[in-house]
Amino acid sequence: EFVLASGVWSAAMAKALDLRIPMQxxxxxxxxxxxxxxxxxxxxxxxxxxxxxxxxxxxxxxxxxxxxxxxxxxxxxxxxxxxxxxxxxxxxxxxxxxxxxxxxxxxxxxxSPDGMPYIGRSDRWENLTIATGHAMMGLSLAPATGRIVADLLNGDKPPVALELMSPNRFQ
Missing domain, CATH: 3.30.9.10 (D-Amino Acid Oxidase, subunit A, domain 2)
Known part of the structure; x- marks a missing residue:
């Protein structure tokens, strides 16, 4: 299992994995x-x-x-x-x-272009979870994001719906 959570450098790292995660x-x-x-x-x-x-x-x-x-x-x-x-x-x-x-x-x-973070599993790589794009709320949302990522890695259902934060939404 791998987690891509590299802040502003996540988009470049994703590109190396043939993923599109638009971010500035x-x-x-x-x-x-x-x-x-x-x-x-x-x-x-x-x-x-x-x-x-x-x-x-x-x-x-x-x-x-x-x-x-x-x-x-x-x-x-x-x-x-x-x-x-x-x-x-x-x-x-x-x-x-x-x-x-x-x-x-x-x-x-x-x-991210829509202001939502990217949190979830990659559709392209079954062993990749993505957690990035939190803008100025990164430190504030870190505990909740960590909980969601832990749930995903453990195969548990996260406590919130992730559709709007899907890292696959711009593919």
């Missing part, structure tokens, strides 16, 4: 303030500004945006400024300059 890399940005002047008690999603705010062990991570840029992990200062300028609108204790010494980070998210 969506680049997201984050900045982590190591000693913020204020630490929110809860995570926040600032929908209008496309920001996610996460307190983490005394630090504060602010992330956001989605840039379709292939596997280019270079930093767009325009995108970073968009995050640092919008953040104080939601958290007035902060100013854009609070991020002046923070090094931005990027991560690539595997994005």
């Amino acid at each position: 890399a969506g680049k997201g940005y984050s900045l982590t303030l190591p000693n913020p002047k204020q630490l929110p008690a809860l995570c926040s999603i600032c929908t209008e500004a496309r920001l996610a705010v996460t307190p983490m062990d005394g630090a504060l991570r602010v992330g956001g945006t989605m840039e379709m840029a292939g596997t280019d992990e270079s930093i767009s200062q325009r995108r970073v400024r968009g995050i640092t300028r919008a953040f104080p609108d939601y958290f007035p204790a902060f100013e854009e300059r609070d991020f002046a010494e923070v090094k931005p980070w990027t991560g690539l998210r595997p994005v």
Whole structure:
């Protein structure tokens, strides 16, 4: 049994197996303030500004945006400024300059054309299970996806219907 779960590189790996799994890399940005002047008690999603705010062990991570840029992990200062300028609108204790010494980070998210992840067995290869394409929800959906993949590998019925997530839907 094999599991193909390689994030943004899954499409290229699938192609080597003569499978078609359309996907693009969506680049997201984050900045982590190591000693913020204020630490929110809860995570926040600032929908209008496309920001996610996460307190983490005394630090504060602010992330956001989605840039379709292939596997280019270079930093767009325009995108970073968009995050640092919008953040104080939601958290007035902060100013854009609070991020002046923070090094931005990027991560690539595997994005399918219809926004649904690919989870299920391959029609072409009987010993292949595919689990990829979760976009910005990868870490959040990892436990559920792991459970589904374990069920498939053990021959058990998964707890959810998988038709809409079929890795064969674009064949």
